[in-house]
Amino acid sequence: MAAPTQNPERLLTPGEVATLFRVDPKTVTRWASAGRIGSIRTPGGHRRFRESEVRGLLADLTSEASNGLR
Template identity: 70%
Template structure:
């Protein structure tokens, strides 16, 4: 397993859920479906790239969700 170090801000599932106004479990489901890329921490928690989330958020403003 390869771990990459990124200087890009990462968001928790709760932060992403708040941005989309959905439940955090929905964000996890999107990641499992491949609609959103997740990064796993050493503790096994999911984190999401802020740039990708904001890009998807811009798409959802036009009417489509991930």
């Protein structure tokens, strides 16, 4: 019986994260440098972001914004 294959988490580029948050990609890079969002470095030195973390942060910010509008 074969071992189950791990489903690696999708990693997003700064541009993809920027599109989700509607900000410039350089803003995403600044957030990562400041520790506001976790990032992974590729062997080539590029930043990548875990999709689950990005979507969780987006959901938190969205719920905070909608709660503030009530």
